[in-house]
Amino acid sequence: MYTLALRQLVLDWPRTILVAIALGAIFGVILVLKGFEQGQYHQLARTVENRQADLIVAQSGVSNLIAARSSLPQLMRATVESIPGVRVAHPLTTMPVIYEGHGIKTPIYMFVYDSGGGPRHVMQGISRQRGRGIVIDVSLAEKHDIGVGDSMSIADFGFEVTGISERSSALFMPFAFINYDGMIDFMLESEIAPDLSAFPLLSYLLVELEPDAAPAAIADAIESQATEVDVYTAAEMAQNDIALARSMLGDVMGLLVLVSYVTGILVVGLIMFAEVNTRLRGFGVLKAVGFSENRLVLSVVTQAFAYYLLSVPIGLSIALGMAALINSIAPLYYVKVMTAGGLLTTLLAGGVVAIFGGVLPIVRLRRLDPNIAFSRV
Incomplete structure:
Protein backbone atom coordinates (compact mmCIF):
# COMPACT_ATOMS: atom_id res chain seq x y z
CA MET A 1 0.00 0.00 0.00
CA THR A 47 17.97 43.32 25.91
CA VAL A 48 19.29 41.97 29.21
CA GLU A 49 22.32 40.37 27.55
CA ASN A 50 23.27 43.64 25.85
CA ARG A 51 23.54 45.39 29.20
CA GLN A 52 26.64 43.19 29.80
CA ALA A 53 26.20 42.68 33.53
CA ASP A 54 27.08 39.71 35.71
CA LEU A 55 24.48 40.76 38.28
CA ILE A 56 21.60 43.22 38.14
CA VAL A 57 20.52 45.04 41.30
CA ALA A 58 16.88 46.15 41.36
CA GLN A 59 14.45 47.55 43.88
CA SER A 60 13.07 44.91 46.23
CA GLY A 61 10.06 43.26 44.64
CA VAL A 62 11.04 44.25 41.09
CA SER A 63 12.17 41.31 38.98
CA ASN A 64 12.02 42.71 35.44
CA LEU A 65 14.14 45.06 33.36
CA ILE A 66 11.38 45.83 30.87
CA ALA A 67 7.90 47.16 31.74
CA ALA A 68 8.80 47.65 35.40
CA ARG A 69 9.53 50.62 37.64
CA SER A 70 12.55 50.25 39.89
CA SER A 71 13.94 52.98 42.14
CA LEU A 72 17.18 52.61 44.11
CA PRO A 73 18.70 54.93 46.73
CA GLN A 74 21.35 57.28 45.35
CA LEU A 75 24.08 55.85 47.60
CA MET A 76 23.41 52.24 46.62
CA ARG A 77 26.22 52.26 44.06
CA ALA A 78 28.82 52.98 46.74
CA THR A 79 27.38 50.25 48.95
CA VAL A 80 27.54 47.65 46.19
CA GLU A 81 31.03 48.60 45.04
CA SER A 82 32.34 48.26 48.61
CA ILE A 83 31.61 44.52 48.60
CA PRO A 84 34.67 42.33 47.87
CA GLY A 85 34.45 40.69 44.47
CA VAL A 86 32.58 43.58 42.83
CA ARG A 87 34.69 45.29 40.19
CA VAL A 88 32.26 48.06 39.26
CA ALA A 89 28.54 48.85 39.45
CA HIS A 90 27.22 50.82 36.47
CA PRO A 91 24.16 52.99 37.12
CA LEU A 92 21.17 52.56 34.82
CA THR A 93 17.87 54.40 34.79
CA THR A 94 14.86 53.43 32.70
CA MET A 95 11.81 55.49 31.87
CA PRO A 96 8.93 55.08 29.42
CA VAL A 97 8.23 58.17 27.32
CA ILE A 98 6.08 59.09 24.33
CA TYR A 99 7.50 60.55 21.13
CA GLU A 100 5.12 62.32 18.78
CA GLY A 101 6.19 62.99 15.21
CA HIS A 102 4.09 63.69 12.12
CA GLY A 103 0.98 63.28 14.26
CA ILE A 104 1.96 59.72 15.26
CA LYS A 105 2.60 58.85 18.90
CA THR A 106 5.16 56.15 19.62
CA PRO A 107 5.98 54.70 23.07
CA ILE A 108 9.72 54.58 23.73
CA TYR A 109 11.64 52.83 26.48
CA MET A 110 14.53 55.12 27.38
CA PHE A 111 17.76 53.86 28.93
CA VAL A 112 19.89 56.38 30.81
CA TYR A 113 23.44 55.13 31.27
CA ASP A 114 26.87 56.33 32.30
CA SER A 115 29.76 53.87 32.06
CA GLY A 116 27.87 50.76 30.98
CA GLY A 117 24.56 49.52 29.65
CA GLY A 118 24.43 51.68 26.53
CA PRO A 119 23.66 50.69 22.93
CA ARG A 120 25.60 47.67 21.65
CA HIS A 121 24.93 47.74 17.92
CA VAL A 122 25.17 51.27 16.52
CA MET A 123 24.76 51.16 12.74
CA GLN A 124 25.07 54.91 12.11
CA GLY A 125 26.69 57.72 14.09
CA ILE A 126 28.37 57.20 17.46
CA SER A 127 27.34 55.31 20.58
CA ARG A 128 28.67 57.81 23.11
CA GLN A 129 26.90 61.13 23.46
CA ARG A 130 26.97 64.12 25.75
CA GLY A 131 24.26 66.48 26.93
CA ARG A 132 21.30 66.44 24.55
CA GLY A 133 22.62 63.62 22.38
CA ILE A 134 20.41 60.58 21.92
CA VAL A 135 20.78 57.20 20.19
CA ILE A 136 17.53 55.71 18.87
CA ASP A 137 16.51 52.35 17.46
CA VAL A 138 16.33 51.97 13.70
CA SER A 139 12.61 51.13 13.82
CA LEU A 140 11.89 54.52 15.39
CA ALA A 141 14.18 56.27 12.91
CA GLU A 142 12.48 54.65 9.92
CA LYS A 143 8.97 55.19 11.24
CA HIS A 144 9.49 58.93 11.70
CA ASP A 145 12.13 59.49 9.01
CA ILE A 146 14.82 60.57 11.49
CA GLY A 147 18.52 60.56 10.66
CA VAL A 148 21.80 61.23 12.45
CA GLY A 149 22.10 64.95 13.15
CA ASP A 150 18.35 65.52 13.19
CA SER A 151 16.58 66.92 16.21
CA MET A 152 13.66 65.22 17.93
CA SER A 153 11.44 66.58 20.67
CA ILE A 154 10.24 64.45 23.57
CA ALA A 155 7.92 66.10 26.11
CA ASP A 156 8.81 69.46 24.57
CA PHE A 157 12.54 68.86 25.13
CA GLY A 158 14.85 68.85 22.13
CA PHE A 159 17.40 66.06 21.62
CA GLU A 160 19.98 65.73 18.84
CA VAL A 161 20.19 62.28 17.27
CA THR A 162 23.84 61.23 17.44
CA GLY A 163 23.39 57.57 16.52
CA ILE A 164 20.99 54.95 15.23
CA SER A 165 21.18 51.45 16.67
CA GLU A 166 19.77 48.11 15.61
CA ARG A 167 18.55 45.16 17.67
CA SER A 168 17.46 47.57 20.40
CA SER A 169 13.74 47.04 20.86
CA ALA A 170 11.45 44.69 22.78
CA LEU A 171 7.77 44.24 23.59
CA PHE A 172 6.85 46.39 20.58
CA MET A 173 8.83 49.35 21.96
CA PRO A 174 11.92 50.91 20.39
CA PHE A 175 14.68 51.91 22.77
CA ALA A 176 16.46 55.23 23.11
CA PHE A 177 19.72 55.88 24.96
CA ILE A 178 20.86 59.09 26.68
CA ASN A 179 23.40 59.89 29.38
CA TYR A 180 22.78 61.30 32.86
CA ASP A 181 23.62 64.87 31.84
CA GLY A 182 20.88 64.65 29.26
CA MET A 183 18.48 63.08 31.77
CA ILE A 184 18.94 65.91 34.27
CA ASP A 185 18.31 68.54 31.59
CA PHE A 186 15.34 66.54 30.32
CA MET A 187 13.78 66.27 33.77
CA LEU A 188 14.27 69.94 34.62
CA GLU A 189 13.37 71.53 31.28
CA SER A 190 10.75 69.25 29.75
CA GLU A 191 7.02 68.93 30.35
CA ILE A 192 7.61 66.16 32.87
CA ALA A 193 9.23 68.60 35.36
CA PRO A 194 5.99 69.03 37.39
CA ASP A 195 5.79 65.23 37.77
CA LEU A 196 9.48 64.76 38.51
CA SER A 197 8.80 62.61 41.57
CA ALA A 198 7.22 59.94 39.35
CA PHE A 199 10.55 59.22 37.64
CA PRO A 200 13.44 57.46 39.42
CA LEU A 201 16.94 58.91 39.30
CA LEU A 202 18.48 55.44 39.63
CA SER A 203 16.67 52.29 38.56
CA TYR A 204 19.26 49.51 38.41
CA LEU A 205 22.91 48.76 39.00
CA LEU A 206 24.72 46.66 36.41
CA VAL A 207 27.35 44.82 38.42
CA GLU A 208 30.59 43.51 36.92
CA LEU A 209 32.45 41.00 39.07
CA GLU A 210 36.09 40.13 39.49
CA PRO A 211 37.13 37.09 37.40
CA ASP A 212 37.32 34.76 40.41
CA ALA A 213 34.14 35.99 42.13
CA ALA A 214 31.14 33.69 42.62
CA PRO A 215 27.94 35.41 41.41
CA ALA A 216 25.66 33.63 43.90
CA ALA A 217 27.87 34.54 46.86
CA ILE A 218 28.15 38.18 45.77
CA ALA A 219 24.38 38.39 45.25
CA ASP A 220 23.80 37.11 48.78
CA ALA A 221 26.33 39.59 50.16
CA ILE A 222 24.63 42.52 48.41
CA GLU A 223 21.18 41.51 49.62
CA SER A 224 22.45 41.05 53.19
CA GLN A 225 23.92 44.56 53.27
CA ALA A 226 21.03 46.24 51.44
CA THR A 227 17.67 44.72 52.34
CA GLU A 228 15.81 47.13 50.05
CA VAL A 229 17.16 45.49 46.88
CA ASP A 230 16.92 42.20 45.02
CA VAL A 231 19.83 40.84 42.99
CA TYR A 232 19.54 38.71 39.85
CA THR A 233 21.94 37.19 37.40
CA ALA A 234 21.48 38.32 33.81
CA ALA A 235 20.02 34.92 32.92
CA GLU A 236 17.48 35.11 35.76
CA MET A 237 16.41 38.62 34.78
CA ALA A 238 16.04 37.55 31.15
CA GLN A 239 13.86 34.60 32.15
CA ASN A 240 11.71 36.90 34.28
CA ASP A 241 11.16 39.22 31.32
CA ILE A 242 10.34 36.27 29.06
Whole structure:
Protein backbone atom coordinates (compact mmCIF):
# COMPACT_ATOMS: atom_id res chain seq x y z
CA MET A 1 0.00 0.00 0.00
CA TYR A 2 2.88 2.34 0.62
CA THR A 3 4.16 1.78 -2.91
CA LEU A 4 0.70 2.32 -4.36
CA ALA A 5 0.26 5.62 -2.52
CA LEU A 6 3.67 6.92 -3.59
CA ARG A 7 3.18 5.87 -7.22
CA GLN A 8 -0.08 7.78 -7.28
CA LEU A 9 1.80 10.93 -6.25
CA VAL A 10 4.34 10.47 -9.03
CA LEU A 11 1.76 9.73 -11.73
CA ASP A 12 -0.30 12.82 -10.90
CA TRP A 13 2.68 15.09 -10.21
CA PRO A 14 1.04 18.44 -11.14
CA ARG A 15 -1.63 17.83 -8.50
CA THR A 16 1.03 16.71 -6.04
CA ILE A 17 2.97 19.95 -6.50
CA LEU A 18 -0.13 22.13 -6.07
CA VAL A 19 -1.19 20.29 -2.92
CA ALA A 20 2.34 20.52 -1.46
CA ILE A 21 2.40 24.28 -2.13
CA ALA A 22 -1.01 24.74 -0.49
CA LEU A 23 0.02 22.80 2.60
CA GLY A 24 3.41 24.52 2.62
CA ALA A 25 1.69 27.91 2.74
CA ILE A 26 -0.33 26.84 5.78
CA PHE A 27 2.69 25.48 7.62
CA GLY A 28 4.64 28.58 6.61
CA VAL A 29 2.05 30.78 8.31
CA ILE A 30 2.20 28.59 11.43
CA LEU A 31 6.00 28.90 11.50
CA VAL A 32 5.76 32.68 11.14
CA LEU A 33 3.26 32.91 14.02
CA LYS A 34 5.49 30.76 16.21
CA GLY A 35 8.52 32.72 15.03
CA PHE A 36 6.83 36.00 15.94
CA GLU A 37 6.23 34.77 19.48
CA GLN A 38 9.77 33.39 19.81
CA GLY A 39 11.13 36.62 18.35
CA GLN A 40 9.59 38.66 21.16
CA TYR A 41 11.16 36.39 23.76
CA HIS A 42 14.50 36.57 21.97
CA GLN A 43 14.38 40.39 21.97
CA LEU A 44 13.77 40.45 25.72
CA ALA A 45 16.65 38.07 26.44
CA ARG A 46 18.89 40.09 24.13
CA THR A 47 17.97 43.32 25.91
CA VAL A 48 19.29 41.97 29.21
CA GLU A 49 22.32 40.37 27.55
CA ASN A 50 23.27 43.64 25.85
CA ARG A 51 23.54 45.39 29.20
CA GLN A 52 26.64 43.19 29.80
CA ALA A 53 26.20 42.68 33.53
CA ASP A 54 27.08 39.71 35.71
CA LEU A 55 24.48 40.76 38.28
CA ILE A 56 21.60 43.22 38.14
CA VAL A 57 20.52 45.04 41.30
CA ALA A 58 16.88 46.15 41.36
CA GLN A 59 14.45 47.55 43.88
CA SER A 60 13.07 44.91 46.23
CA GLY A 61 10.06 43.26 44.64
CA VAL A 62 11.04 44.25 41.09
CA SER A 63 12.17 41.31 38.98
CA ASN A 64 12.02 42.71 35.44
CA LEU A 65 14.14 45.06 33.36
CA ILE A 66 11.38 45.83 30.87
CA ALA A 67 7.90 47.16 31.74
CA ALA A 68 8.80 47.65 35.40
CA ARG A 69 9.53 50.62 37.64
CA SER A 70 12.55 50.25 39.89
CA SER A 71 13.94 52.98 42.14
CA LEU A 72 17.18 52.61 44.11
CA PRO A 73 18.70 54.93 46.73
CA GLN A 74 21.35 57.28 45.35
CA LEU A 75 24.08 55.85 47.60
CA MET A 76 23.41 52.24 46.62
CA ARG A 77 26.22 52.26 44.06
CA ALA A 78 28.82 52.98 46.74
CA THR A 79 27.38 50.25 48.95
CA VAL A 80 27.54 47.65 46.19
CA GLU A 81 31.03 48.60 45.04
CA SER A 82 32.34 48.26 48.61
CA ILE A 83 31.61 44.52 48.60
CA PRO A 84 34.67 42.33 47.87
CA GLY A 85 34.45 40.69 44.47
CA VAL A 86 32.58 43.58 42.83
CA ARG A 87 34.69 45.29 40.19
CA VAL A 88 32.26 48.06 39.26
CA ALA A 89 28.54 48.85 39.45
CA HIS A 90 27.22 50.82 36.47
CA PRO A 91 24.16 52.99 37.12
CA LEU A 92 21.17 52.56 34.82
CA THR A 93 17.87 54.40 34.79
CA THR A 94 14.86 53.43 32.70
CA MET A 95 11.81 55.49 31.87
CA PRO A 96 8.93 55.08 29.42
CA VAL A 97 8.23 58.17 27.32
CA ILE A 98 6.08 59.09 24.33
CA TYR A 99 7.50 60.55 21.13
CA GLU A 100 5.12 62.32 18.78
CA GLY A 101 6.19 62.99 15.21
CA HIS A 102 4.09 63.69 12.12
CA GLY A 103 0.98 63.28 14.26
CA ILE A 104 1.96 59.72 15.26
CA LYS A 105 2.60 58.85 18.90
CA THR A 106 5.16 56.15 19.62
CA PRO A 107 5.98 54.70 23.07
CA ILE A 108 9.72 54.58 23.73
CA TYR A 109 11.64 52.83 26.48
CA MET A 110 14.53 55.12 27.38
CA PHE A 111 17.76 53.86 28.93
CA VAL A 112 19.89 56.38 30.81
CA TYR A 113 23.44 55.13 31.27
CA ASP A 114 26.87 56.33 32.30
CA SER A 115 29.76 53.87 32.06
CA GLY A 116 27.87 50.76 30.98
CA GLY A 117 24.56 49.52 29.65
CA GLY A 118 24.43 51.68 26.53
CA PRO A 119 23.66 50.69 22.93
CA ARG A 120 25.60 47.67 21.65
CA HIS A 121 24.93 47.74 17.92
CA VAL A 122 25.17 51.27 16.52
CA MET A 123 24.76 51.16 12.74
CA GLN A 124 25.07 54.91 12.11
CA GLY A 125 26.69 57.72 14.09
CA ILE A 126 28.37 57.20 17.46
CA SER A 127 27.34 55.31 20.58
CA ARG A 128 28.67 57.81 23.11
CA GLN A 129 26.90 61.13 23.46
CA ARG A 130 26.97 64.12 25.75
CA GLY A 131 24.26 66.48 26.93
CA ARG A 132 21.30 66.44 24.55
CA GLY A 133 22.62 63.62 22.38
CA ILE A 134 20.41 60.58 21.92
CA VAL A 135 20.78 57.20 20.19
CA ILE A 136 17.53 55.71 18.87
CA ASP A 137 16.51 52.35 17.46
CA VAL A 138 16.33 51.97 13.70
CA SER A 139 12.61 51.13 13.82
CA LEU A 140 11.89 54.52 15.39
CA ALA A 141 14.18 56.27 12.91
CA GLU A 142 12.48 54.65 9.92
CA LYS A 143 8.97 55.19 11.24
CA HIS A 144 9.49 58.93 11.70
CA ASP A 145 12.13 59.49 9.01
CA ILE A 146 14.82 60.57 11.49
CA GLY A 147 18.52 60.56 10.66
CA VAL A 148 21.80 61.23 12.45
CA GLY A 149 22.10 64.95 13.15
CA ASP A 150 18.35 65.52 13.19
CA SER A 151 16.58 66.92 16.21
CA MET A 152 13.66 65.22 17.93
CA SER A 153 11.44 66.58 20.67
CA ILE A 154 10.24 64.45 23.57
CA ALA A 155 7.92 66.10 26.11
CA ASP A 156 8.81 69.46 24.57
CA PHE A 157 12.54 68.86 25.13
CA GLY A 158 14.85 68.85 22.13
CA PHE A 159 17.40 66.06 21.62
CA GLU A 160 19.98 65.73 18.84
CA VAL A 161 20.19 62.28 17.27
CA THR A 162 23.84 61.23 17.44
CA GLY A 163 23.39 57.57 16.52
CA ILE A 164 20.99 54.95 15.23
CA SER A 165 21.18 51.45 16.67
CA GLU A 166 19.77 48.11 15.61
CA ARG A 167 18.55 45.16 17.67
CA SER A 168 17.46 47.57 20.40
CA SER A 169 13.74 47.04 20.86
CA ALA A 170 11.45 44.69 22.78
CA LEU A 171 7.77 44.24 23.59
CA PHE A 172 6.85 46.39 20.58
CA MET A 173 8.83 49.35 21.96
CA PRO A 174 11.92 50.91 20.39
CA PHE A 175 14.68 51.91 22.77
CA ALA A 176 16.46 55.23 23.11
CA PHE A 177 19.72 55.88 24.96
CA ILE A 178 20.86 59.09 26.68
CA ASN A 179 23.40 59.89 29.38
CA TYR A 180 22.78 61.30 32.86
CA ASP A 181 23.62 64.87 31.84
CA GLY A 182 20.88 64.65 29.26
CA MET A 183 18.48 63.08 31.77
CA ILE A 184 18.94 65.91 34.27
CA ASP A 185 18.31 68.54 31.59
CA PHE A 186 15.34 66.54 30.32
CA MET A 187 13.78 66.27 33.77
CA LEU A 188 14.27 69.94 34.62
CA GLU A 189 13.37 71.53 31.28
CA SER A 190 10.75 69.25 29.75
CA GLU A 191 7.02 68.93 30.35
CA ILE A 192 7.61 66.16 32.87
CA ALA A 193 9.23 68.60 35.36
CA PRO A 194 5.99 69.03 37.39
CA ASP A 195 5.79 65.23 37.77
CA LEU A 196 9.48 64.76 38.51
CA SER A 197 8.80 62.61 41.57
CA ALA A 198 7.22 59.94 39.35
CA PHE A 199 10.55 59.22 37.64
CA PRO A 200 13.44 57.46 39.42
CA LEU A 201 16.94 58.91 39.30
CA LEU A 202 18.48 55.44 39.63
CA SER A 203 16.67 52.29 38.56
CA TYR A 204 19.26 49.51 38.41
CA LEU A 205 22.91 48.76 39.00
CA LEU A 206 24.72 46.66 36.41
CA VAL A 207 27.35 44.82 38.42
CA GLU A 208 30.59 43.51 36.92
CA LEU A 209 32.45 41.00 39.07
CA GLU A 210 36.09 40.13 39.49
CA PRO A 211 37.13 37.09 37.40
CA ASP A 212 37.32 34.76 40.41
CA ALA A 213 34.14 35.99 42.13
CA ALA A 214 31.14 33.69 42.62
CA PRO A 215 27.94 35.41 41.41
CA ALA A 216 25.66 33.63 43.90
CA ALA A 217 27.87 34.54 46.86
CA ILE A 218 28.15 38.18 45.77
CA ALA A 219 24.38 38.39 45.25
CA ASP A 220 23.80 37.11 48.78
CA ALA A 221 26.33 39.59 50.16
CA ILE A 222 24.63 42.52 48.41
CA GLU A 223 21.18 41.51 49.62
CA SER A 224 22.45 41.05 53.19
CA GLN A 225 23.92 44.56 53.27
CA ALA A 226 21.03 46.24 51.44
CA THR A 227 17.67 44.72 52.34
CA GLU A 228 15.81 47.13 50.05
CA VAL A 229 17.16 45.49 46.88
CA ASP A 230 16.92 42.20 45.02
CA VAL A 231 19.83 40.84 42.99
CA TYR A 232 19.54 38.71 39.85
CA THR A 233 21.94 37.19 37.40
CA ALA A 234 21.48 38.32 33.81
CA ALA A 235 20.02 34.92 32.92
CA GLU A 236 17.48 35.11 35.76
CA MET A 237 16.41 38.62 34.78
CA ALA A 238 16.04 37.55 31.15
CA GLN A 239 13.86 34.60 32.15
CA ASN A 240 11.71 36.90 34.28
CA ASP A 241 11.16 39.22 31.32
CA ILE A 242 10.34 36.27 29.06
CA ALA A 243 7.84 34.97 31.64
CA LEU A 244 6.20 38.40 31.71
CA ALA A 245 5.92 38.46 27.93
CA ARG A 246 4.61 34.90 27.86
CA SER A 247 1.84 35.87 30.28
CA MET A 248 0.90 38.71 27.92
CA LEU A 249 1.28 36.97 24.55
CA GLY A 250 1.10 33.25 25.24
CA ASP A 251 -2.68 32.82 25.22
CA VAL A 252 -3.26 35.00 22.15
CA MET A 253 -0.47 33.44 20.11
CA GLY A 254 -1.51 29.97 21.23
CA LEU A 255 -5.04 30.60 19.98
CA LEU A 256 -3.80 31.85 16.61
CA VAL A 257 -1.53 28.83 16.19
CA LEU A 258 -4.37 26.49 17.22
CA VAL A 259 -6.64 28.04 14.59
CA SER A 260 -3.88 27.53 12.02
CA TYR A 261 -3.53 23.85 12.97
CA VAL A 262 -7.29 23.31 12.72
CA THR A 263 -7.24 25.00 9.32
CA GLY A 264 -4.43 22.66 8.29
CA ILE A 265 -6.43 19.60 9.37
CA LEU A 266 -9.48 20.77 7.43
CA VAL A 267 -7.44 21.55 4.31
CA VAL A 268 -5.70 18.16 4.37
CA GLY A 269 -9.04 16.47 5.01
CA LEU A 270 -10.68 18.32 2.12
CA ILE A 271 -7.82 17.44 -0.21
CA MET A 272 -7.86 13.78 0.74
CA PHE A 273 -11.66 13.62 0.57
CA ALA A 274 -11.49 14.96 -2.98
CA GLU A 275 -8.68 12.47 -3.67
CA VAL A 276 -10.86 9.57 -2.52
CA ASN A 277 -13.82 10.76 -4.58
CA THR A 278 -11.62 11.05 -7.66
CA ARG A 279 -10.30 7.50 -7.23
CA LEU A 280 -13.50 5.75 -6.12
CA ARG A 281 -13.40 3.26 -8.98
CA GLY A 282 -9.77 2.43 -8.26
CA PHE A 283 -10.49 1.89 -4.57
CA GLY A 284 -13.53 -0.18 -5.57
CA VAL A 285 -11.32 -2.45 -7.68
CA LEU A 286 -8.90 -2.89 -4.78
CA LYS A 287 -11.75 -3.66 -2.42
CA ALA A 288 -13.27 -6.12 -4.91
CA VAL A 289 -10.04 -8.09 -5.22
CA GLY A 290 -9.72 -8.47 -1.47
CA PHE A 291 -7.97 -5.39 -0.08
CA SER A 292 -9.26 -4.68 3.41
CA GLU A 293 -10.71 -1.33 4.46
CA ASN A 294 -7.77 -0.82 6.83
CA ARG A 295 -5.28 -1.19 3.98
CA LEU A 296 -7.21 1.35 1.90
CA VAL A 297 -7.24 3.78 4.82
CA LEU A 298 -3.51 3.20 5.30
CA SER A 299 -2.97 4.09 1.64
CA VAL A 300 -4.82 7.39 2.04
CA VAL A 301 -3.01 8.28 5.28
CA THR A 302 0.34 7.43 3.67
CA GLN A 303 -0.45 9.72 0.78
CA ALA A 304 -1.49 12.53 3.14
CA PHE A 305 1.75 12.16 5.11
CA ALA A 306 3.76 12.15 1.88
CA TYR A 307 2.07 15.42 0.93
CA TYR A 308 3.13 16.79 4.30
CA LEU A 309 6.76 15.73 3.87
CA LEU A 310 6.84 17.45 0.48
CA SER A 311 5.31 20.59 1.99
CA VAL A 312 7.88 20.93 4.80
CA PRO A 313 10.72 22.49 2.74
CA ILE A 314 8.18 24.65 0.91
CA GLY A 315 6.66 25.85 4.18
CA LEU A 316 10.08 26.51 5.70
CA SER A 317 11.14 28.51 2.64
CA ILE A 318 7.93 30.55 2.78
CA ALA A 319 8.39 31.19 6.51
CA LEU A 320 12.02 32.28 6.12
CA GLY A 321 11.08 34.56 3.24
CA MET A 322 8.21 36.14 5.18
CA ALA A 323 10.40 36.54 8.27
CA ALA A 324 13.14 38.25 6.26
CA LEU A 325 10.56 40.58 4.70
CA ILE A 326 9.00 41.48 8.06
CA ASN A 327 12.38 42.00 9.72
CA SER A 328 13.50 44.30 6.91
CA ILE A 329 10.40 46.49 6.59
CA ALA A 330 9.34 46.41 10.26
CA PRO A 331 12.39 45.70 12.47
CA LEU A 332 10.35 46.41 15.59
CA TYR A 333 8.51 43.11 15.07
CA TYR A 334 11.26 40.52 15.08
CA VAL A 335 10.39 37.08 13.69
CA LYS A 336 12.73 34.24 14.65
CA VAL A 337 11.74 31.13 12.69
CA MET A 338 14.82 28.98 13.23
CA THR A 339 14.50 28.06 16.89
CA ALA A 340 15.03 24.41 17.73
CA GLY A 341 12.05 24.12 20.07
CA GLY A 342 9.57 26.03 17.93
CA LEU A 343 10.63 24.34 14.69
CA LEU A 344 10.52 20.83 16.14
CA THR A 345 7.13 21.42 17.77
CA THR A 346 5.66 22.75 14.55
CA LEU A 347 7.04 19.90 12.45
CA LEU A 348 5.73 17.25 14.85
CA ALA A 349 2.35 18.94 15.07
CA GLY A 350 2.29 19.21 11.27
CA GLY A 351 2.76 15.46 10.99
CA VAL A 352 -0.17 14.90 13.34
CA VAL A 353 -2.25 17.35 11.28
CA ALA A 354 -1.46 15.38 8.11
CA ILE A 355 -2.43 12.07 9.73
CA PHE A 356 -5.71 13.45 11.11
CA GLY A 357 -6.52 15.02 7.76
CA GLY A 358 -5.83 11.72 6.03
CA VAL A 359 -8.18 9.87 8.38
CA LEU A 360 -11.15 12.20 7.70
CA PRO A 361 -12.26 10.36 4.50
CA ILE A 362 -12.38 7.02 6.36
CA VAL A 363 -16.20 7.00 6.43
CA ARG A 364 -16.31 7.34 2.66
CA LEU A 365 -13.94 4.40 2.25
CA ARG A 366 -15.81 2.17 4.68
CA ARG A 367 -19.10 2.79 2.86
CA LEU A 368 -17.53 2.13 -0.51
CA ASP A 369 -19.39 -0.54 -2.52
CA PRO A 370 -16.96 -2.80 -4.42
CA ASN A 371 -19.54 -3.05 -7.23
CA ILE A 372 -18.64 0.51 -8.22
CA ALA A 373 -15.62 -1.02 -9.94
CA PHE A 374 -17.97 -2.66 -12.46
CA SER A 375 -20.38 0.23 -12.95
CA ARG A 376 -20.47 2.04 -16.27
CA VAL A 377 -19.15 5.58 -16.37
